[in-house]
Amino acid sequence: MTAPESSVSSEAAEAAAFVSPVDKPIGVAVLGMGNVGSEVVRILLDHATDLTARVGAPLVLRGVAVRDIGKDRGIDPDLLTTDVRALVARDDVDLVVEVLGGIEPARELILAALNAGKSVVTANKALLAEYTGELADAAESHRADLYFEAAVAGAIPVVRPLMQSLAGDRVNRVIGIVNGTTNFILSAMDETGADYADTLAEAGRLGYAEADPTADVEGFDAAAKAAILASLAFHTRVTSADVHREGISSITAADIATARAFDCTVKLLALCERVSDDDGNDRISVRVYPSLVPLSHPLASVSGAFNAVVVEAEAAGRLMFYGQGAGGAPTASAVMGDLVMAARNKFYGGRGPGESTYAKLPVAPMGDTPTRYHVNMQVADRAGVLSAVAAEFAKNDVSISTVRQEGASKHARLVVVTHRAKDSALAATVDALKELDIVTAVTSVLRLEGTSE
Amino acid sequence: MTAPESSVSSEAAEAAAFVSPVDKPIGVAVLGMGNVGSEVVRILLDHATDLTARVGAPLVLRGVAVRDIGKDRGIDPDLLTTDVRALVARDDVDLVVEVLGGIEPARELILAALNAGKSVVTANKALLAEYTGELADAAESHRADLYFEAAVAGAIPVVRPLMQSLAGDRVNRVIGIVNGTTNFILSAMDETGADYADTLAEAGRLGYAEADPTADVEGFDAAAKAAILASLAFHTRVTSADVHREGISSITAADIATARAFDCTVKLLALCERVSDDDGNDRISVRVYPSLVPLSHPLASVSGAFNAVVVEAEAAGRLMFYGQGAGGAPTASAVMGDLVMAARNKFYGGRGPGESTYAKLPVAPMGDTPTRYHVNMQVADRAGVLSAVAAEFAKNDVSISTVRQEGASKHARLVVVTHRAKDSALAATVDALKELDIVTAVTSVLRLEGTSE
Structure with a gap:
């Protein structure tokens, strides 16, 4: 029995135009089968029913690119291939998961996928930290998604x-x-x-x-x-x-x-x-x-x-x-979340938010950054040491928060914690302290973060 | 100077079809100007430049529905209205923020907005916990977004x-x-x-x-x-x-x-x-x-x-x-995140994920739920008390994890911590203990969560 045509409102017809045919599966290629890739493959195969319900269409693993095709990986060997470029280029691959790591060939493969309008999910922080611009531009031009939740802090949504x-x-x-x-x-x-x-x-x-x-x-x-x-x-x-x-x-x-x-x-x-x-x-x-x-x-x-x-x-x-923040399964969780969202976008139309760089804020040099120092010194145990040390901080316009003196031998210890000051001023103070006769050694310099001052 | 037509590729033309004219603003109505509404309005007005850059088009406040129009709220009084229905219905309102709270008229207004294809951002947990189904169906039918990050745990993305x-x-x-x-x-x-x-x-x-x-x-x-x-x-x-x-x-x-x-x-x-x-x-x-x-x-x-x-x-x-988890500014942060995403979807086309209810898992009755109990009793201080008490737990098939006996007077205290058991079995045990002569009083019963057992 077919529904009478008159029952299809123009709105429903418009909505239907957004979605692919219901039974058209969304093809996934996984590049790399290390800790993360193996877990992604396992979830794709074990949870296919749930994933289909969540996406709206079947999410089908088309192939997994590996280096060694002979190794038994507990999955249908026909899914394995060493020809990673051909896998990415397959007509029935809509989404590419890149978990190879490293710059090349990951960069080249991701670009190939995006330039073909395929969405990409990657965990590759080293690549993103260098080439996000190039990758995001390719995603933007071809209206594909580039998702990378797994690149920072593993399973933690950030x-x-x-x-x-x-x-x-x-x-x-x-x-x-x-x-x-x-x-x-x-x-x-x-x-x-x-x-x-x-x-x-x-x-x-x-x-x-x-x-x-x-x-x-x-x-x-x-x-x-x-x-x-x-x-x-x-x-x-x-x-x-x-x-x-x-x-x-x-x-x-x-x-x-x-x-x-x-x-x-x-x-x-x-x-x-x-x-x-x-x-x-x-x-x-x-x-x-x-x-x-x-x-x-x-x-x-x-x-x-x-x-x-x-x-x-x-x-x-x-x-x-x-x-x-790491490990195969937690990282795979983040990859899978991205994969489901990218697949939904393929199915329903639409795209996740792309790169946002409009603010173009300048990056401050480290020397200009306000930090707090925690300076540990061995000092001569005589009158006037604290005054001389404090004078070096004052010269560099660094305000001292706390001072602790310990010991009463030849090697007394002095710990100075500063308020916030420019990192260059703090570093200059430490250099000057090293030159003082009364300072036997600057034994450690650590910054202090997470305080309200 | 206009670009020659030949430079517009078919792909670029296709991409252009997805976006609205760049200068067309996206109109926002805010329903309610309590703690959260005031902060949402403030952010919309104070951070207009940033929000425009993040959305891709200007996010323009069309009006704020309030009960008392005479009160000075530090914004252009022309933005205020008591006619909340008319505000929602305005042609130049694309997105509705509902921070009225309560069931009605919030429910009716959200439905009116969704049925007109307008996306809705709400912080209304009481409404969602009763009527998500009805609201989500309206959102689905009209391809609008229904976002509610602010309804749970304020600013915390969950x-x-x-x-x-x-x-x-x-x-x-x-x-x-x-x-x-x-x-x-x-x-x-x-x-x-x-x-x-x-x-x-x-x-x-x-x-x-x-x-x-x-x-x-x-x-x-x-x-x-x-x-x-x-x-x-x-x-x-x-x-x-x-x-x-x-x-x-x-x-x-x-x-x-x-x-x-x-x-x-x-x-x-x-x-x-x-x-x-x-x-x-x-x-x-x-x-x-x-x-x-x-x-x-x-x-x-x-x-x-x-x-x-x-x-x-x-x-x-x-x-x-x-x-x-609460407060005007933190809750407004969550509302604004949803608003930017809903506005982006209006601008670029596409939709966030809607309600997902495919699993249709049955809800277990409380009695069937495995919990652990921590039972505090005043007991007679004589031999055999522990044995009698333990027997009641055993009768109900509840395994004891730890027992602590305190005091040696007429009112000795006994604390029993169980392993996980059906909540109904634990409750039945407590009822039986209350009937025991040797149990003077069951002074407190608390569940224990967050343990691995």
């Missing part, structure tokens, strides 16, 4: 909240613990009192650090994520090159102990802040470094391999997002 | 993460502190040791409790939010009537002290869980009640008027979202 939930607010600051390896190491150092080298070795044994841990421990991974977060928060194109970066390899057991003594812990932070220049105009500061964080700050209790991102916005106030 | 970020995952549990008034009261009782009545009065004086606090303290507000969260998490239409609800008005200072003694605190929780029936089929349990929460659980440290929502999903693991 890209979508920044792009969408906070689209009507003014974000002033994003502070995140966005690298699980370094957070695992710093948490373990805090718990055990062990030094950096031993803890890094232990992290490697436990699978929390890679054979070459440079990208994690030197802050490159966090810097890529900071660039992505800053781009979203401030509607400005920010790349890795704009991020001031310091890693955790010089953090000592003594630094951690000092942190404890000051009711703080040490965290590798990704910081994205709106700061003012001397004329009161907005600039942004994007930086990654290990920093003291007061134990009362919500990020202080984020330990082990967990991630968390704090967002401070004018109307929303302070928000925190917490969860598993 | 609606969009559940609908979109987790669209490809399988949510098993949502546990939230979603009512600021009750959390303020319970936190204050925990800190001061004061009793419920005094703390409620103090909360009223400080502006944290309304003159008639029933909706908050008896859990109606939290139950409405639980219904919304459960609907999103489980792709099932859930209304307030499906939610088992208990308030905090019977919580005593002694309950709080007992909680402390067991390294717990008391929180009013909104719980949405996937549970199995006897045949292993999925059902859902949606409930609001005060419960012991171990201090080690992330929700235990959410104090004062703050809100937090923990989501546990198969692939993502445990996520937590934290922030300000």
Whole structure:
């Protein structure tokens, strides 16, 4: 029995024009079958019924690009291919999931997909932090979606909240613990009192650090994520090159102990802040470094391999997002969320919001960024030391918050915590302190973040 | 100078067909100018340039519906109207923000807007928890957006993460502190040791409790939010009537002290869980009640008027979202995010995801829901008491986790903490205990949530 034509209103007909034929499946190609890719494939196959209901049309896995086609991966071997370019180009592939990592061939493959009008979901922070502009332009030109929730903080929704939930607010600051390896190491150092080298070795044994841990421990991974977060928060194109970066390899057991003594812990932070220049105009500061964080700050209790991102916005106030920042399944959760949304857009028409760079805020040099320092010195134990040290801070227009003197031997210790000042003024003060006769050694310099001053 | 026609590619022409003329503004009507409405109006007026850049077209406030037009509200009085129906119906209104609260006329006005193809942003949890079905159907029929991030947990993005970020995952549990008034009261009782009545009065004086606090303290507000969260998490239409609800008005200072003694605190929780029936089929349990929460659980440290929502999903693991759950500015932040997204959809075409109810999971009765009980009794201090009490638990097939006996007088105290069992079996056990001669009084019964057992 067919419905009489008269029952089809013009509105219904118009609505029907937006949707593809109901039984037309949406084809998915997955590039890469490592930890994340395997989980994405598993979810696509195991939860096909749910995914179909959520998308409105069947989400069908067309193929998975792998390097070694001979390896048994527990799925139909006909789905595997080594010809990644041909897979992306297939007519029946509408959506491409890129979980290869690295710059090439990921960049070339994503561009090929977008230029063919296919939407792309990627977890590739290193690529995005360099080439978002080029990729976003391709997505825009061809009206495709480019989604990347999985690129920052694994399963934790932070890209979508920044792009969408906070689209009507003014974000002033994003502070995140966005690298699980370094957070695992710093948490373990805090718990055990062990030094950096031993803890890094232990992290490697436990699978929390890679054979070459440079990208994690030197802050490159966090810097890529900071660039992505800053781009979203401030509607400005920010790349890795704009991020001031310091890693955790010089953090000592003594630094951690000092942190404890000051009711703080040490965290590798990704910081994205709106700061003012001397004329009161907005600039942004994007930086990654290990920093003291007061134990009362919500990020202080984020330990082990967990991630968390704090967002401070004018109307929303302070928000925190917490969860598993890495691992196959959590990252796949973020990929799958993006994939369902991209598939819905394919099915119903429409597109998610693209790149927003209208604000074009200048990036402040690190030296101009207001920070607080925590300076640890060994000093001569004689009258006038404190006065001489304080004079160096004053010369550089740096205001001191607290001073602690310890010991009464030849090697007395002096700890100075400053108020906020330009980072260059703080650094110049430390350089000057090193030149003072009465300062035997500047034993550690750490920044202090997460305080209201 | 006009571009030669030949330079317009067919693809660009196709893209152009999707967008409205660039200079056509998108008209907004705001219904209600209380705490939230005032902030929405302020942001629309103060941040017009940013909002235009983010939407792609000017977002123009057409009018604000108020009850008292004579009151000075610091904006152009020509924007104010008491004729809310006429405002919604205006041809130059494309988007309607409903922050009136209450069922009518909010429901009628939202339906009028949706039926005219206008998108609606609302913060009205009570309305949504009853009428989401009707409203969502109207939105679907007329291809309009119905957004309601502000209805649950104020500024905290939780609606969009559940609908979109987790669209490809399988949510098993949502546990939230979603009512600021009750959390303020319970936190204050925990800190001061004061009793419920005094703390409620103090909360009223400080502006944290309304003159008639029933909706908050008896859990109606939290139950409405639980219904919304459960609907999103489980792709099932859930209304307030499906939610088992208990308030905090019977919580005593002694309950709080007992909680402390067991390294717990008391929180009013909104719980949405996937549970199995006897045949292993999925059902859902949606409930609001005060419960012991171990201090080690992330929700235990959410104090004062703050809100937090923990989501546990198969692939993502445990996520937590934290922030300000109420107040004019935080709620306006959520409204504005929705408004920008709805405006973008009007401008570019397309629609956000609508209601998803395909799973149609049955709601389990409270009696069938697995919970843990923490039972406090005054018992006769003689041999065999523990054995007699334990026998009652065993009769109902309830397994005991820990027992603590205190005191050696006529009024010895016995505290029993159970493993998970059907709530009806636990309740039956408590009823049976009350009948025992050796049990002088069952002084408190609280559930225990947030444990892995």
